[in-house]
Amino acid sequence: MSLIQTIRNRDWRGAALPIGLLAVWYIVTAFEWVNTKLVVPPEKVVQVAYNYVTHASFIGDVIASLTRDLSGFVLGGVAGILLGVALGLSRWFERIVGPSFNTLKQISLFAWLPLISTWLGTGDSAKILFISLSAFYPVALNTFDGVRGISKAQIEVARVYGFTRWQMVTRLILPAASPQILTGLHLGLIYAWVATIGAEFLLIRSGSGLGNTVIQGRDAFNVELIVFGMLVIGFVGAFFNHIASRIEARLLAWRGDQA
Amino acid sequence: MSDITRPAVYWPNNSKWLQHLLPYVGGFATRLSYAAVGLLLPLALLGLWQFAVTHEWIAIQLLPPPELVWQSLRELWESGDLASNLAISLSRIGWSVLIGSSIGWLLGFWIGLSNTARAYLYPSFEVFSQFPVVGWVPILIIFLGIDEALKIAAISFAVVVPVTVATYKGIVNIPRNLLEVAQVYRFTRIQILLRVVLPAALPSLFSGFRQGIMQAWLALVFVELLASSEGIGYLMVWGRQLMQLDLVFVGVIVIGIVGVSLDLSLRWIESRLQSWRHAAH
Numbered sequence: 435m436s437l438i439q440t441i442r443n444r445d446w447r448g449a450a451l452p453i454g455l456l457a458v459w460y461i462v463t464a465f466e467w468v469n470t471k472l473v474v475p476p477e478k479v480v481q482v483a484y485n486y487v488t489h490a491s492f493i494g495d496v497i498a499s500l501t502r503d504l505s506g507f508v509l510g511g512v513a514g515i516l517l518g519v520a521l522g523l524s525r526w527f528e529r530i531v532g533p534s535f536n537t538l539k540q541i542s543l544f545a546w547l548p549l550i551s552t553w554l555g556t557g558d559s560a561k562i563l564f565i566s567l568s569a570f571y572p573v574a575l576n577t578f579d580g581v582r583g584i585s586k587a588q589i590e591v592a593r594v595y596g597f598t599r600w601q602m603v604t605r606l607i608l609p610a611a612s613p614q615i616l617t618g619l620h621l622g623l624i625y626a627w628v629a630t631i632g633a634e635f636l637l638i639r640s641g642s643g644l645g646n647t648v649i650q651g652r653d654a655f656n657v658e659l660i661v662f663g664m665l666v667i668g669f670v671g672a673f674f675n676h677i678a679s680r681i682e683a684r685l686l687a688w689r690g691d692q693a
Numbered sequence: 694m695s696d697i698t699r700p701a702v703y704w705p706n707n708s709k710w711l712q713h714l715l716p717y718v719g720g721f722a723t724r725l726s727y728a729a730v731g732l733l734l735p736l737a738l739l740g741l742w743q744f745a746v747t748h749e750w751i752a753i754q755l756l757p758p759p760e761l762v763w764q765s766l767r768e769l770w771e772s773g774d775l776a777s778n779l780a781i782s783l784s785r786i787g788w789s790v791l792i793g794s795s796i797g798w799l800l801g802f803w804i805g806l807s808n809t810a811r812a813y814l815y816p817s818f819e820v821f822s823q824f825p826v827v828g829w830v831p832i833l834i835i836f837l838g839i840d841e842a843l844k845i846a847a848i849s850f851a852v853v854v855p856v857t858v859a860t861y862k863g864i865v866n867i868p869r870n871l872l873e874v875a876q877v878y879r880f881t882r883i884q885i886l887l888r889v890v891l892p893a894a895l896p897s898l899f900s901g902f903r904q905g906i907m908q909a910w911l912a913l914v915f916v917e918l919l920a921s922s923e924g925i926g927y928l929m930v931w932g933r934q935l936m937q938l939d940l941v942f943v944g945v946i947v948i949g950i951v952g953v954s955l956d957l958s959l960r961w962i963e964s965r966l967q968s969w970r971h972a973a974h
Contacts, residue, residue, distance in 0.1 A: 443833070443925055445812055447809075447812040447813050448812060448813065448814075448815065448816030448817065449816070450813055451813055451817045452812060472835065472836065495697055509694050526730075529718075529727055529730045529731060530730055530731065530733055530734055530736060532731065533731030533732075533734075534734045534735055536732070537949065537953060540909050540951070540952030540953045540955075540956050541902065541915075541945060541948055541949040541952055542910050542913070542914040542952060543911055543946050544911065544914040544915045544918055544926075544945060545914050545926075545929065545945050545949075546945070546950045547816055547918065548918070548929045548930065548932070548933045548941045548944070549938070549941055549942075549945065551933075552753060552755065552933060552936075552938060552941070580819045610718070624825075627825055628825040628826070628827055631825055631828055632827040632915055635827065635830070635831075635919060636915075636918055636919060648828075649831055649966050652834055652835065655835075657832075657835055657973075660831045660832050660835060661832065662830065663831075664824075664828050664831065667828040668820075668823070668824035668825070668828055671823050671824055671828070672820060672823035672824070672827050675823050
């Protein structure tokens with residue numbers, strides 16, 4: 435009963451566009467109004483996807499990409515939080531490191547890839563370093579904002595209670611800056627996925643991964659595989675975004691309506 | 694004991710102009726000293742770089758000496774190669790930002806103003822916006838080849854998403870009472886659009902535009918590294934293939950300089966826009 439009601443109460447108008455596009459795609463390929471080598475029929479995409487998922491190295495590719503993505507994200511995130519806290523807490527550190535950090539931040543991310551791949555080769559270490567760099571900037575920036583925004587009064591109260599340095603960081607600074615840190619981590623997660631796919635596209639020759647497979651599909655003109663790979667990449671990105679929003683909401687629930 | 698009150702050097706304390714000037718001089722001096730402190734780290738790194746090269750810690754193919762990078766930068770600049778490649782990259786950015794932000798503004802206004810359009814389009818757009826731009830590139834290559842059209846299309850994609858989101862949010866977040874006042878005054882639709890919606894949403898419009906340009910800059914370097922025969926990204930690919938890392942370093946430096954100047958000028962315009970808006974209130 436309730437299921438039927440939720441289905442009925444949902445606004446289904448949003449589904450019109452995707453269904454319409456799918457129908458157009460199906461019709462133009464079924465009647466061969468377009469070059470079906472370029473615009474491949476949807477059923478062939480499903481077929482190739484099925485073969486790829488069941489026979490070829492799909493699971494291996496996904497695991498390879500996700501491992502790379504998450505290890506880079508963790509490294510970059512931890513480094514970003516450390517730098518952000520240090521920048522936010524120490525005036526002098528901020529004056530010495532801040533200008534360089536703000537300048538380096540403006541160098542378009544992918545510009546580092548030719549340098550990194552010359553130094554570290556095209557293997558996993560280069561990719562993971564690049565991915566962690568992409569997660570590092572947004573995390574560091576937002577952490578810095580959060581730590582700097584902590585009110586003087588709170589810090590003074592902590593001093594009055596005789597907090598040690600460690601207590602200051604774990605009991606006051608990290609919780610007080612947690613909304614911004616989580617925003618930074620959320621952004622970092624999105625950037626890390628972009629960097630993972632980008633690095634796999636640009637450094638195809640080594641290792642496996644979703645990006646490698648898709649770009650090899652381009653070389654072999656396997657359009658079905660490209661379409662499927664693109665969808666998987668997109669939905670993994672959307673999934674990360676969704677999970678990050680959920681975690682953010684759950685972790686910040688203790689703040690109540692304050693946020 | 695009275696020595697303490699008497700200054701060692703005679704200091705005229707009746708000079709008004711100096712008293713007025715002092716805070717400025719002080720402010721300037723502190724700012725100058727901050728800038729100097731900020732330069733410490735880059736200078737130290739440069740010193741380390743030079744030291745590592747002269748002591749041959751790392752092969753010269755992997756780490757070119759700073760003066761070679763500087764020399765290549767000057768040669769590329771004097772031969773005009775740098776300027777022509779940079780001009781190509783910047784014109785790609787310009788066209789893509791023009792196309793992408795026009796689409797983004799139209800879409801954002803449409804979704805923001807019409808409830809029907811929002812119901813039909815927004816769910817699809819929300820999914821679309823979460824797809825990483827780099828993921829679209831292979832399929833675009835199939836349809837558009839690897840020529841100019843690919844670059845413009847891919848970079849425009851990167852611009853559309855932030856511009857649409859910011860425009861949409863800016864319009865949806867306009868306070869209701871502003872629109873109600875406009876209705877009380879019997880504004881026409883065009884008047885509401887031009888005199889209420891546009892000014893109220895202007896800051897978010899511009900912030901979307903700024904994000905769009907920064908995303909375009911990211912996408913540009915990616916596309917030029919992937920498939921290009923000219924442009925600043927190609928310069929780096931070329932340098933890497935020839936194992937002339939000095940060219941790659943030049944590319945990084947130029948990309949950094951352009952990034953910083955884009956960011957600074959856009960921030961400056963944004964702050965001017967904000968102050969203009971506060972003045973208008």
